[in-house]
Amino acid sequence: MxxxxxxxxxxxxxxxxGRWLAAIGAVALAATLAACGSSSSSGGVPSGQSIVFADxxxxxxxxxxxxxxxxxxxxxxxxxxxxxxxxxxxxxxCTTADTRGDPADAIPAVGSLLARTHNLELVxxxxxxxxxxxxxVINSHKTVMFCMTGQSEFDHKHFDYFYRLVPPDLxxxxxxxxxxxxxxYKKIALxxxxxxxxxxxxxxxxxxxxxAGMTVVANETLDLNATTFRTEAEKIVQxxxxxxxxxxxxxxxxxxxxxxxxxxxxxxxxxIGTSAAISPAFFTSAAAAVxxxxxxxxxxxxxxxxxxxxxxxxxxxQSLLAVKGKVSGAQTGDFSTYFTAPxxxxxxxxxxxxxxxxxxxxxxxxxxxxxxxxxxxDGVPGAVxxxxxxxxxAELKAGKKIRYVGPGGxxxxxxxxxxxxxxQVDTYTAAGVVTVSGNISAxxxxxxxx
Amino acid sequence: xTIFLASVGFGLLTAAVLAIAAVGFTLQFAxxxxxxxxFAAIMTAGAFTAYGINQLGVSVWVGLPVAMVACAALSxxxxxxxxxPFQRRGSAPITIVIVSLGMALIIEFGTQAVVGGISVSYKxxxxxxxxxxxxxxxxxxxxxxxxxxxxxxAAYLTLRYTKLGKSMRATSANRxxxxxxxxxxxxxxxxxxxxxxxxxxxxxxxxxxxxxxFGPTSTDLFVVLILAAVFxxxxxxxxxxxxxxxxxxxxxxxxxxxxVPSYKYVIAFVVxxxxxxxxxxxxxxxxx
Numbered sequence: 026m027x028x029x030x031x032x033x034x035x036x037x038x039x040x041x042x043g044r045w046l047a048a049i050g051a052v053a054l055a056a057t058l059a060a061c062g063s064s065s066s067s068g069g070v071p072s073g074q075s076i077v078f079a080d081x082x083x084x085x086x087x088x089x090x091x092x093x094x095x096x097x098x099x100x101x102x103x104x105x106x107x108x109x110x111x112x113x114x115x116x117x118x119c120t121t122a123d124t125r126g127d128p129a130d131a132i133p134a135v136g137s138l139l140a141r142t143h144n145l146e147l148v149x150x151x152x153x154x155x156x157x158x159x160x161x162v163i164n165s166h167k168t169v170m171f172c173m174t175g176q177s178e179f180d181h182k183h184f185d186y187f188y189r190l191v192p193p194d195l196x197x198x199x200x201x202x203x204x205x206x207x208x209x210y211k212k213i214a215l216x217x218x219x220x221x222x223x224x225x226x227x228x229x230x231x232x233x234x235x236x237a238g239m240t241v242v243a244n245e246t247l248d249l250n251a252t253t254f255r256t257e258a259e260k261i262v263q264x265x266x267x268x269x270x271x272x273x274x275x276x277x278x279x280x281x282x283x284x285x286x287x288x289x290x291x292x293x294x295x296x297i298g299t300s301a302a303i304s305p306a307f308f309t310s311a312a313a314a315v316x317x318x319x320x321x322x323x324x325x326x327x328x329x330x331x332x333x334x335x336x337x338x339x340x341x342x343q344s345l346l347a348v349k350g351k352v353s354g355a356q357t358g359d360f361s362t363y364f365t366a367p368x369x370x371x372x373x374x375x376x377x378x379x380x381x382x383x384x385x386x387x388x389x390x391x392x393x394x395x396x397x398x399x400x401x402x403d404g405v406p407g408a409v410x411x412x413x414x415x416x417x418x419a420e421l422k423a424g425k426k427i428r429y430v431g432p433g434g435x436x437x438x439x440x441x442x443x444x445x446x447x448x449q450v451d452t453y454t455a456a457g458v459v460t461v462s463g464n465i466s467a468x469x470x471x472x473x474x475x
Numbered sequence: 476x477t478i479f480l481a482s483v484g485f486g487l488l489t490a491a492v493l494a495i496a497a498v499g500f501t502l503q504f505a506x507x508x509x510x511x512x513x514f515a516a517i518m519t520a521g522a523f524t525a526y527g528i529n530q531l532g533v534s535v536w537v538g539l540p541v542a543m544v545a546c547a548a549l550s551x552x553x554x555x556x557x558x559x560p561f562q563r564r565g566s567a568p569i570t571i572v573i574v575s576l577g578m579a580l581i582i583e584f585g586t587q588a589v590v591g592g593i594s595v596s597y598k599x600x601x602x603x604x605x606x607x608x609x610x611x612x613x614x615x616x617x618x619x620x621x622x623x624x625x626x627x628x629a630a631y632l633t634l635r636y637t638k639l640g641k642s643m644r645a646t647s648a649n650r651x652x653x654x655x656x657x658x659x660x661x662x663x664x665x666x667x668x669x670x671x672x673x674x675x676x677x678x679x680x681x682x683x684x685x686x687x688x689f690g691p692t693s694t695d696l697f698v699v700l701i702l703a704a705v706f707x708x709x710x711x712x713x714x715x716x717x718x719x720x721x722x723x724x725x726x727x728x729x730x731x732x733x734x735v736p737s738y739k740y741v742i743a744f745v746v747x748x749x750x751x752x753x754x755x756x757x758x759x760x761x762x763x
Binding site: 287 | 477478481482485488489492584587588591593594595596601604611613682685686687688689690691692693695696697700728729731732735736737739740
């Protein structure tokens, strides 16, 4: 038997050698494809071919609602760009890469995206779940990215191709604390998911709450894959908080709210969420779990100030409405929630900035158009303010310098390409419509900042 | 003390749901020789089947048996179309495990493609809340515990006293010998897939009722808990799975009360590893 085994092994060894050669060949082929893909970033898009924007975000896993939200924005924005004539004769299209909200899955997903996608000019998405892992990869590929991450490490780490129009997470923690102050709460429970994106809120929230003279009475870390949070909910209920600050996406928050309501004699404890809670998927889940009225009556969230009227808002909403019901995974809830969803608004602005920059540069070569992102976003002396891609194209064709101000408001990029906005307080109606219930001033944020 | 009692109560509830799934999983493994990692995905399919019925304005308690039937059919189809062909070709057990992992992803993503990436809830009342000392349970949660007890008793009686149960045990112990003794093992195996699939549908629906809000990926971690309960009790042992579920359920909730809650499953698995270090074949497995 042993001899047979050895003989068999020798055959297997030979076969395995063949497989190894095949595997090495496959890796070499993949590397070649990746190199071919990367050539588009440095050389511009050949005439007659489409420019591609990629939505790199979770489409599955606990944060699966984020990817489709960004895709609504991508499909809507590119449709509006194409309707206005495209970019330098090129149509623009969207593609996706599912990171599953996990760095381990995100790296191969982005690797595959870069290898297979020709003419990739822009990446959007890259949430806090995966940004730290994928941003260096995308950056080394010399592809501009507009990321939806508030991770503080990007406040002081420079990536040439990294841009964001959202504030660092610690600023959101301060904003949530100010909301608690405004509502007169004294005792706060923290309930944040155990994912990277949610945990970054905790320490700044603790220090801000202390500085504001309030008390953290419970601090529960929620495993986003956990089956229930009953014990965590019971600890929160027993701590008798005035409000709960939370971000635990997927079904976690909805489950927690449901269990708290059950353990608290049918009463929902007031909830203060992050801007990520402003999405149709979040409202649908939470409202289904505790009842729409109960949820709407007890929920506040910080959100960046975005336009709710005016030409920029009109152009933005028209773009998104053009793809209503057509985007996979985004057919649930009140569609108008996307008009205030941070991802939809700010990525729309990022894509328009990129497209206008290419036209201003007269090139799809990233080395040539990237410098225009800040000049068109922040404006230069004598620039004409435009509120949509079509308007920007018209002014550029007229030989004017432009400043793009979209529904997310004017940008002000720092040396790290961060352009944090200012905050407002959002609530929901029982029908899931987002309403603005207040504002948060810079002075209020400074007062609680660590 | 109050939080301790509360967590024990919650642990019993977790154990009740886990026990149904673990018994189904271990029976399936014992009789069919397939370590079916797609079991939790079938639970998800069951939960969403009941959800679909519930969305039509029908009580989820009516949707529950429909989910059981649907999952029984899905489970049988999974065996006939996927696992059985691999087994006929003499695929190694580890190959079947990988195939089942692939099927889990296919079912999970297929469900997500249909329902989207959002979380949903059944339209139902939790009923009255009962408090006894630190224990806090609703009518629905007590009903879930009762269902679990009924399933456990039914499993015991079936395996112990019925012809089917004896055939299942014989097939599990030695399929060739069982066939030589006149047992139609093929039919027993198909029946086992149907029964355990129905248990999967039941487990998925009560799990979804229990957690309040669920999505296509909600059972991702639950399958690990099922495996833990099964291996803690001794793989292939239905009664061991019940005991394993009880220990895992209570350990996770009690540890959540006293340590960082996100580590509650870590503690449960430390318990599992410690137990297996002492008894490698599980609590009710044969002594080595």
